[in-house]
Amino acid sequence: MRMRLILFAVLLLQACAATANRQPSTTERADWGRHFQAAGVEGTMVLMKEGSGRMQVYNPARARTQYLPASTFKVLNSLIALETGVSAGPDTIFPWDGKEHPLPAWNRDLTMREAFAVSSVPVYQGIARAIGQERMARYVDAVKYGNADIGGGLDTFWLEGNLRISAVEQIDFLRRLYEEHLPFFKRSMDTVKDIMAQDRGAGWVIRSKTGWAGFYPKHTSGGPDIGWWVGWLERKGEVWFFALNIDLKGAEQAKARKDVVLAVLGAEGLLP
Template structure:
């Protein structure tokens, strides 16, 4: 019993006290990682979970957008024509632009892109980007939602750093367009670029993501928050707990 207690303590020995208190106050389970561009500053809650590969869900729209642009299946001026199938999210029920599809996490839009792109090309892009486990599986329309693609919080940040540094194998104009669409909040003192995601596989945990980076006078800091979110009612917590963490660490100034 004592050895088990020590082992349990060791799992959380490196938890940042501020982040741990936030998770306790919010009453949620999950992981959070915040890291400076140079990697010298690093704050983590639940380091074990931060290393576990999980479904990316709609956070995959970050690389997915670049892939779709690179394949010329869409551009900044495109109108993505609604298929007239009513879906549970009202914002999806109408024609879309690339920006609106990204902002509202319009699944059917990106599935439409996927049918044009095909699994073979996705496999190639994932390897070039070194994105997560680089696996798609057999379903071109769902591999990022409930298929074989997995990425950890640590890997999310590694990918976002490559995006920020323009080190991904895509046209600079497409990268710049994506960064513009990623702006979630623009304040006088900082800019937050981010994307949410919610994975709801049938026979596995439901988890929510909020990943991105903040640019302020303090520098550039990357974040990846992953929460257990069994209900859609808990989805706002992904962003609110992250912003509180960034605020308490004085990274939004």
């Protein structure tokens, strides 16, 4: 335990040194509004080319507004699980709890890779409980993930608790993961990057995670749900980080999360 804490401190210092004084400039892209309008949704999107030091942003005020991360937190949750030994790797099996959950894909034993792909809330709630309050708080704070507040329940703080993160902060977190400037061992970061590869085409891959704050558990605030898609595109030796969140007024709008991002990437000449 002592050695693990020492290594954690070393990794944390290295991560802090690597990210100091790196504040990107911002260019507003009001023209991207047409893609949101075509999908019938309101929201924001941030796009940043690796190494450019410049973010392109639609709706800058909203881009800096913090929301529940919902299942986008599975990226960090996976890193912490691997680092703490709760998961030995992508093929670690997490048994079904025997309860009937709203998505049939959740109602069976799942490997970590499978649980990430189908966004299994029950599996990742179990992972959070196994990590424990103290270790979870330490890592979330060390990463400086959004407001780093895990109040509201160890297995619900990212779903309906106190944790909040903005689209701009999502970009910062993703960039640090890609560049391996987070307080985790390389093998943990490489594993998470691998399971994030959800969409592929000729000469490109998108590593990403969706999120839907309000889907499970279903909130009753009366306001819109928040839909996320965050990740990065690798193509032709370039890396483009993206983070989108939108208001979701019904299940039929869920596909707009990817539709808007893909429309922007296509219009920018980054995807066919």
